[in-house]
Amino acid sequence: MAEVIWSRPERTQPHLSRSKITAAAIALADERGVDALSMRQLAAELGCGTMSLYRHVRTKDELLDLMVDAVVGEGRADLRPTGDWRADLRRIAHAEREVALRHPWVPRLMATRSFLGPNVVAAIESALSSVDGRGLGTAEMVRVIDTVTAFVHGFQNSLPRLEDVHYLKSLVDSGEHPRFARMVEESDSHSDRDAAFEWQLERVLDGLATVLG
Numbered sequence: 543m544a545e546v547i548w549s550r551p552e553r554t555q556p557h558l559s560r561s562k563i564t565a566a567a568i569a570l571a572d573e574r575g576v577d578a579l580s581m582r583q584l585a586a587e588l589g590c591g592t593m594s595l596y597r598h599v600r601t602k603d604e605l606l607d608l609m610v611d612a613v614v615g616e617g618r619a620d621l622r623p624t625g626d627w628r629a630d631l632r633r634i635a636h637a638e639r640e641v642a643l644r645h646p647w648v649p650r651l652m653a654t655r656s657f658l659g660p661n662v663v664a665a666i667e668s669a670l671s672s673v674d675g676r677g678l679g680t681a682e683m684v685r686v687i688d689t690v691t692a693f694v695h696g697f698q699n700s701l702p703r704l705e706d707v708h709y710l711k712s713l714v715d716s717g718e719h720p721r722f723a724r725m726v727e728e729s730d731s732h733s734d735r736d737a738a739f740e741w742q743l744e745r746v747l748d749g750l751a752t753v754l755g
């Protein structure tokens with residue numbers, strides 16, 4: 543069985559550590575996108591040799607594990623359950639969206655496979671505790687949390703990528719799709735996207751109320 547990075551002791555090296563590597567990788571992914579991230583680029587950014595990185599992180603998948611766990615940790619402040627499931631799930635959704643806004647690569651990456659680092663596991667535990675004690679089995683509680691997370695990530699993934707902007711402009715300017723053009727023009731603001739997120743989130747919570755009471 544392959545050893546996961548979380549069960550492997552961290553190597554000590556004077557000017558390099560997992561946390562330093564992870565922070566640099568996150569910064570590069572934020573700037574250039576996670577697909578453009580490479581171990582060679584990361585080594586150059588850190589001013590070290592590529593082989594030095596491999597002493598700490600064996601594969602790019604391990605690097606992605608570290609990155610996702612670190613950014614999930616950013617969103618865990620003040621998420622202790624309050625006893626109000628709706629308020630708790632709303633705060634979880636907002637925290638997840640804040641992470642996605644700071645790091646746009648996160649939703650697409652988390653849709654590709656599971657991540658189970660310590661911060662992710664702690665976030666799952668906290669989220670499950672927010673709906674525990676309401677007559678649901680563990681599998682149903684997981685579905686509730688998955689529903690909220692899937693909504694947040696789906697909402698963020700639906701936003702146009704930078705490379706889509708010029709194409710969207712050409713569609714709007716063509717005059718061939720007036721309703722689509724109006725939709726694009728009227729939704730081209732942060733406040734409108736925030737309002738759309740709030741409206742859709744409340745509808746998701748309304749649906750979950752049928753099982754959470």
